[in-house]
Amino acid sequence: MAEYNSEYAVEMRHISKVYPNGVAANQDVDLCVRKGEIHALMGENGAGKSTLMKMLFGLEQPTSGEIIVNGEKVNLTSPTVAIAHGIGMVHQHFMLVPSLTVAENMVLGMVPKKNGVLIDYAKAVEITKEYSEKFNLEVDPDAKVMDIPVGMKQKVEILKALVRGAKILILDEPTAVLTTQETSELFKELVNLKKQGYTIIFISHKLNEIMQITDRLSVLRGGKFMGVRETKDVTPQEISRLMVGRDVVLTVEKDQAKPTDTVLSVRDLEYVNEYGKTMVNKLSFDVRKGEILGIAGVEGNGQKELVDILFQFATAGGGSVTVNGENILGLNQAQIREKGVALIPEDRMLYGIAGDASIEENLISDRCGKKELNSGLMFNMKKIHQMSKQLIEDYIILCKSAEQKVGMLSGGNIQKVVVAREFSSNPQLIIADQPTRGIDVGATEFIRKKLVELSRSGIAVLLISADLNEVMELSDSLIVMHGGRIAGYFEDASKLDDEMMGEYMLGLKRQSEEEIRRVCHE
Amino acid sequence: MSKKASLRFSILRGFVAILISLFIASILIFISAEGGSFGEKLSSTGEALVYLIVRPILNGKGAFSVKSLTDILACMIPTIFTGLATCVMFSANQFNLGAEGGIMLGAFVSALVAIYVPMGTGIHMVVAVLAGAVSVAVMMLIPGILKAKLDVSEMVCSLMLNYVVMYAIKFMMNTYFADKTKGQVQSLPFEKTALVPQLINNGSKLTWGFILALIFVALTALFMYRTRWGYAIRMIGINRDFAKYSGMKVAAIIVASQVIGGVLAGLGGGVEMLGRNEFYSWSALPGYGWTGITIACIAGNNPILVPLAAFFIAYLDKGCNLMATYCGIPAQLIDIIQAVIFLFFAAEQFLSGYRQKLVVRSAQQELREKEGQK
Ligand SMILES: Nc1ncnc2c1ncn2[C@@H]1O[C@H](COP(=O)(O)OP(=O)(O)OP(=O)(O)O)[C@@H](O)[C@H]1O
Ligand SMILES: [Mg+2]
Numbered sequence: 001m002a003e004y005n006s007e008y009a010v011e012m013r014h015i016s017k018v019y020p021n022g023v024a025a026n027q028d029v030d031l032c033v034r035k036g037e038i039h040a041l042m043g044e045n046g047a048g049k050s051t052l053m054k055m056l057f058g059l060e061q062p063t064s065g066e067i068i069v070n071g072e073k074v075n076l077t078s079p080t081v082a083i084a085h086g087i088g089m090v091h092q093h094f095m096l097v098p099s100l101t102v103a104e105n106m107v108l109g110m111v112p113k114k115n116g117v118l119i120d121y122a123k124a125v126e127i128t129k130e131y132s133e134k135f136n137l138e139v140d141p142d143a144k145v146m147d148i149p150v151g152m153k154q155k156v157e158i159l160k161a162l163v164r165g166a167k168i169l170i171l172d173e174p175t176a177v178l179t180t181q182e183t184s185e186l187f188k189e190l191v192n193l194k195k196q197g198y199t200i201i202f203i204s205h206k207l208n209e210i211m212q213i214t215d216r217l218s219v220l221r222g223g224k225f226m227g228v229r230e231t232k233d234v235t236p237q238e239i240s241r242l243m244v245g246r247d248v249v250l251t252v253e254k255d256q257a258k259p260t261d262t263v264l265s266v267r268d269l270e271y272v273n274e275y276g277k278t279m280v281n282k283l284s285f286d287v288r289k290g291e292i293l294g295i296a297g298v299e300g301n302g303q304k305e306l307v308d309i310l311f312q313f314a315t316a317g318g319g320s321v322t323v324n325g326e327n328i329l330g331l332n333q334a335q336i337r338e339k340g341v342a343l344i345p346e347d348r349m350l351y352g353i354a355g356d357a358s359i360e361e362n363l364i365s366d367r368c369g370k371k372e373l374n375s376g377l378m379f380n381m382k383k384i385h386q387m388s389k390q391l392i393e394d395y396i397i398l399c400k401s402a403e404q405k406v407g408m409l410s411g412g413n414i415q416k417v418v419v420a421r422e423f424s425s426n427p428q429l430i431i432a433d434q435p436t437r438g439i440d441v442g443a444t445e446f447i448r449k450k451l452v453e454l455s456r457s458g459i460a461v462l463l464i465s466a467d468l469n470e471v472m473e474l475s476d477s478l479i480v481m482h483g484g485r486i487a488g489y490f491e492d493a494s495k496l497d498d499e500m501m502g503e504y505m506l507g508l509k510r511q512s513e514e515e516i517r518r519v520c521h522e
Numbered sequence: 523m524s525k526k527a528s529l530r531f532s533i534l535r536g537f538v539a540i541l542i543s544l545f546i547a548s549i550l551i552f553i554s555a556e557g558g559s560f561g562e563k564l565s566s567t568g569e570a571l572v573y574l575i576v577r578p579i580l581n582g583k584g585a586f587s588v589k590s591l592t593d594i595l596a597c598m599i600p601t602i603f604t605g606l607a608t609c610v611m612f613s614a615n616q617f618n619l620g621a622e623g624g625i626m627l628g629a630f631v632s633a634l635v636a637i638y639v640p641m642g643t644g645i646h647m648v649v650a651v652l653a654g655a656v657s658v659a660v661m662m663l664i665p666g667i668l669k670a671k672l673d674v675s676e677m678v679c680s681l682m683l684n685y686v687v688m689y690a691i692k693f694m695m696n697t698y699f700a701d702k703t704k705g706q707v708q709s710l711p712f713e714k715t716a717l718v719p720q721l722i723n724n725g726s727k728l729t730w731g732f733i734l735a736l737i738f739v740a741l742t743a744l745f746m747y748r749t750r751w752g753y754a755i756r757m758i759g760i761n762r763d764f765a766k767y768s769g770m771k772v773a774a775i776i777v778a779s780q781v782i783g784g785v786l787a788g789l790g791g792g793v794e795m796l797g798r799n800e801f802y803s804w805s806a807l808p809g810y811g812w813t814g815i816t817i818a819c820i821a822g823n824n825p826i827l828v829p830l831a832a833f834f835i836a837y838l839d840k841g842c843n844l845m846a847t848y849c850g851i852p853a854q855l856i857d858i859i860q861a862v863i864f865l866f867f868a869a870e871q872f873l874s875g876y877r878q879k880l881v882v883r884s885a886q887q888e889l890r891e892k893e894g895q896k
Pocket of ligand 1: 019020021023024025043044045046047048049050051052092398399407408409410411412413438440
């Protein structure tokens, strides 16, 4: 159909979207993506990026506007239709079935059959391996999805879209969960795909990534289209002004830590997973009041297992863990929280929230039995409203009201709900596992500041992040994990550089036992 | 969309749902109606519809009758209780179907107390009903604990339990408690002191149990939405891992939700038995528990809506019965008609397109107003 410009792979014209709850998530948005380019979609949390992409993938229907794919006007009534038009999407939150293996997930909905009836599992594994090699995205076809680290889940999601024959690939914050190395690997593949003629729409909150691999970028603010730019002609300042309306500084000012008593003390911790692999190997370290101890490392080197053990989602095979001198191994979550431990979990959708409950209900989950929120047998609704209103204000959670369902918030705002609850739980120890995952620059700045503030007020903070910049910048001291052990302890995180860290993270280098022992402040 | 507009839409939607389902029902009735000619069929269809729609609250002469209305209200007493019980259990994502056996057990135990444990007026009734409630609470410990400790499906367990309870009661009635002077299997008469007093003495058996049911609607709603326990029940129902991570005592609350469901079902059994009967004679599951499940589904597990749903079902039931009795509509067709009406009522997507239009319009207006302010 010649009436449309065939230079574009995707044209979205005058798109508006009003959700059933009345939120106008997109207002008259224009998005034009050229064939064979990597196009960034940027905007703050709740700007409407995911919404726009869901419409392109047929998951949501636009209230008005038209969508043109490869010069042909289309009506994308469902993902099946979108896939038929060669569109694939990797969602912000995982869409995998946890109890199935990677290979099974890969072929979901297009299962290869033996003799036309039986599921051909071997074929599924073969397909997985073939694509995994072709696109250089390494996954383990036989592992159950619930057992693999998030980094690998992300790769499975990308492969899934590719297996379905996508030529236009939507990636909604794919790097939020990846380590620096994984990200640069992924970028190599994206550039590779681009060379092969794939068109990629890429959502990320990280400016450096955008500058690095995209050709053009479009910006949304508050559901409105702010403009499109050639990436090479634009400065970070201009982008942030388009996105936020002001300049954002990401470096957090922090004064010297003055650590005092030990709060968290881990000794000789061991964990063997169900396949008999030692994931945590005689791990010992301390976190003291007033300091932020960062854990860096390539995902899958025991960080996930460590956090799981600390919060009793997994049972340690040996060793001890104490908080303020009291044992917490074997306690349940209620008791652990009573000891003053707060956790920002890695996967917010799994543990962090109840999607169908309101924001308010999600904010009180850990303190619903506390005196200050109850009067006698009943909830003190006035106090509860007051508290949630305050938290929504303090943490700038973008919503219509506290009664809105959390599941309807944008990804970043869901994260803010979790952070707001955990930070305000009056903790002694905060375990922050990827605390700024999926959060826009402005809010990241805010959360990092808050974390530093909390630590300076005498709280112990254990920070785990796949974002190397984040751990290096925020931590006072830092340990690098490799193979379930500490490969290095650095008392002053500000004196580190990427390269040196890399060597420890990949296990090329290891400090002596004495040097590592310094992390136990006895 | 504002709350008011939302409510207006819900009412409109319910109304349209009923109209459409009535239309479909009329077609079905027409097909099976008596009479040869088209005209005859049409008039008997009209007649049947009158029985379905307005007759339930009229008397034999066709005038409005308080008795007919109170008959319907009286039917709601046990189903409000089972509806509430199911609401609580389903809110915790516990698909416990034991309200059926529960109401029978509650009725049976209350009956025994009413017969064999003499006490003063008033207190006797209270103790009898409470004894029924406690017995069902104990019964629900079984699926509750099995679920919490061993992850046994509460659905299968409670379903089977219903029949265990039923046959156990039948056995005990036959062997120990039957009044041997009577032709059928029935117990000795209840002591007068244990009877639930009538609210209106017009023979429709509308007892104070109705008021009690409404009080429990309010209590259950308060419990579910205004206390930490009800809150925990709902959170566990939405995301169990979240509840666990938040530090709620998941296993205990899973058990508690089913025990509370048991208490409610047991109360319903006692109140129904001691209000409507003079002796115990149920030999099969009474069906109130199944109805309670339908009610909870229509009410969306919201206790406040349970009386409305219960009324709707009681009315429909009576209308269908009248239709079957007086118009010769086959019983199977009645079931179909009832199902059609439910379907339309419960279909969530029904009219959602129209709703979306309303939402868009009001959102656009809001946006314009905001622009205007700037
Ligand atoms: N299913 C839904 N129902 C109602 N409102 C929704 C729904 N999904 C998103 N919204 C609302 O639409 C707006 C845009 O959300 P969207 O998820 O598109 O943001 P986003 O740009 O992807 O943000 P983030 O960077 O946080 O992921 C938000 O205000 C959000 O609350
Ligand atoms: Mg998003």
